Amino acid sequence: VKADGKSLNRVVLGAMPRGRHVKPLVSEFGEYINVILPCQCDLQLQKFLARLPKGSVVQSRHLTTWGQVRDALDKQVKKRCLQQKLRALKQLNERMEGDDSFDYDGFLTTLGCEANSNYKLFVDANEMDCERVVVAVPREPLDFVARAVQAGHPRSVAINLPNDLCKAVDWNREAPAFDIYKHRIEFVKFWTAKAKELKGDDAKMLETAPPHLRKLLCEKRLAVWQAMANHYNYPDKNLVQDILNGFKVTGWLPDSEIFPREFRPPSMDVSTLESLSKGLNQHVKAKVLAATGGELSEATWSETLKELNEGWMELDQGTGDNAAWAMRFGLQQKDKVRVIDDFSVAGVNQTTGLHERLKIFGIDDIAATLAYSMDSCCQDKHPQMLGKTIDLKSAYKQFGICSDDRARIRVATSSADTNDFILLMVNALPFGATGSVAAFLRISMFIWYIGVVGLRLAWTSFYDDYTLLSRADCAHNASWGAECLFDILGVIFARDGKKATVFDQVFSSLGVNFDLREMCNFSVLLGHTENRRLELIDTISEIFRCGTFTAKGVGRLRGRLLWFENFVCGRQANFLVARLGKYIRAGKGDIPLNAELRVTLQKLMMRLEAGRPVEITQRLFSTWLCFTDGACEQACSVGGVLV
Numbered sequence: 022v023k024a025d026g027k028s029l030n031r032v033v034l035g036a037m038p039r040g041r042h043v044k045p046l047v048s049e050f051g052e053y054i055n056v057i058l059p060c061q062c063d064l065q066l067q068k069f070l071a072r073l074p075k076g077s078v079v080q081s082r083h084l085t086t087w088g089q090v091r092d093a094l095d096k097q098v099k100k101r102c103l104q105q106k107l108r109a110l111k112q113l114n115e116r117m118e119g120d121d122s123f124d125y126d127g128f129l130t131t132l133g134c135e136a137n138s139n140y141k142l143f144v145d146a147n148e149m150d151c152e153r154v155v156v157a158v159p160r161e162p163l164d165f166v167a168r169a170v171q172a173g174h175p176r177s178v179a180i181n182l183p184n185d186l187c188k189a190v191d192w193n194r195e196a197p198a199f200d201i202y203k204h205r206i207e208f209v210k211f212w213t214a215k216a217k218e219l220k221g222d223d224a225k226m227l228e229t230a231p232p233h234l235r236k237l238l239c240e241k242r243l244a245v246w247q248a249m250a251n252h253y254n255y256p257d258k259n260l261v262q263d264i265l266n267g268f269k270v271t272g273w274l275p276d277s278e279i280f281p282r283e284f285r286p287p288s289m290d291v292s293t294l295e296s297l298s299k300g301l302n303q304h305v306k307a308k309v310l311a312a313t314g315g316e317l318s319e320a321t322w323s324e325t326l327k328e329l330n331e332g333w334m335e336l337d338q339g340t341g342d343n344a345a346w347a348m349r350f351g352l353q354q355k356d357k358v359r360v361i362d363d364f365s366v367a368g369v370n371q372t373t374g375l376h377e378r379l380k381i382f383g384i385d386d387i388a389a390t391l392a393y394s395m396d397s398c399c400q401d402k403h404p405q406m407l408g409k410t411i412d413l414k415s416a417y418k419q420f421g422i423c424s425d426d427r428a429r430i431r432v433a434t435s436s437a438d439t440n441d442f443i444l445l446m447v448n449a450l451p452f453g454a455t456g457s458v459a460a461f462l463r464i465s466m467f468i469w470y471i472g473v474v475g476l477r478l479a480w481t482s483f484y485d486d487y488t489l490l491s492r493a494d495c496a497h498n499a500s501w502g503a504e505c506l507f508d509i510l511g512v513i514f515a516r517d518g519k520k521a522t523v524f525d526q527v528f529s530s531l532g533v534n535f536d537l538r539e540m541c542n543f544s545v546l547l548g549h550t551e552n553r554r555l556e557l558i559d560t561i562s563e564i565f566r567c568g569t570f571t572a573k574g575v576g577r578l579r580g581r582l583l584w585f586e587n588f589v590c591g592r593q594a595n596f597l598v599a600r601l602g603k604y605i606r607a608g609k610g611d612i613p614l615n616a617e618l619r620v621t622l623q624k625l626m627m628r629l630e631a632g633r634p635v636e637i638t639q640r641l642f643s644t645w646l647c648f649t650d651g652a653c654e655q656a657c658s659v660g661g662v663l664v
Contacts, residue, residue: 270456416485548634
């Protein structure tokens, strides 16, 4: 679960973000020389540089003292002597042949550097102050080529996925259908019986939960969660207890041991939040009252009433003076209004500290899973694969927050009926708190892990969206197994409606179309849905029709085009999308459409109509190595060697 291969997957699939580049696999410079000179002695430095190979450059220079130089030189000599002894012992024990790479130590000796060091001294111990100049020496050409061939191309590196997921993908592709059906039936049979056996333990555990969580958790079979965590040795040992007690959303969050290690300290502590909350609360109240009225406000209030009815929130009968108030607002999406609680304006998110970097399985990981299956397949034809998505219902609201944070935070909104200011006490995980994201990802990863290790499902999880892949002849069994897992755990998912999808060769996940119709011939297409493409075309057509644009509208269009271009073959639109950036700050109100913007939008329209989807094939893992070099002396020239 801790595997951190997202950047590597983007390199292999050719999906690096714009402005980001792959770091060189082989360093340009083979050695660095510390030249110690008297202060302001450039003539001596230039004479020394003339002795070095072409391309040697000064990397840095700064003033120092002889005492600092002496100490650094002594440490380096000792370190290099130890490295030489260890290298000799390794060659002796492993009976290895000598290293055929370029002898940079001998090169340093010919320059007159101090023994077992890269220090070239032009001063003596009588000099109190001196200058340290670091000179970088390029690699010897044959040494560079040898190391480059050894490193290979970034795309020759295997797709980086969690080992358990790779095993599940291989098993789903190669195992007989009978074995797949049998394994999953036995899993469901065993854990269904275990759930009945632990029913009494579920009730006892629920009695220990805080009163505000008992309604939320009454359908969760937490004793089964704990039994599964123990049976499959899940690393997050405290997950079930944290579900039972409620998750923290302020202060340092617990280390789950399932994500890559990375510390992100809070910008302020909880005590500071408590002292600042009175001033921040008045600011929040003013913003809430100013936003009353309108259809969006009515939709937000309607969602609030639903949450009150479900027990996800409660009306605060007090004044909430000692709590931090988050501002509730509605965000209009395509066919619904999503209610968001802004805990940043309340200062709550600023108190959150993390020990790890939260990781999710995005589109890159779905594509990497398909690419891995094709790359590791040894047959002439890849088995036909199908895909679908499973979406959890009100995912955050199925779990709650701890008692301390429940007393510490409130959500501020207004009634659409009376325009009164209202404070709400929070029971379920609020959508908008950083702590809620960390908490739910722990839950999401647990379900994913049990699915991969227990049911051997080839699936990924993106918050509450699970993307499931299966061989065509086992698709029904895979879907049945995943749904049984959710039922055994007591997790509610979409069983009907547009989010309840079925397996198909062409399916949508996270807003992108995956076309698996030619996967048997080792080809997968990633593109956008027809609705998304037509939506962008309609947006540009509307600008042409009106003859005007707004800075906000262009900014929104640019963001959606950047997302669109990630999954369209080629990079021709980079310049066109970048040109839209200058119009984001064009001013307020409607602005007449000028000739430059008109031409840019016309070319983007052509791009939207003709752009091909990204193709993932086995060719991604077959590369030529081409070493190029350029010269600019009397005439410019470029040469290359194909390996």
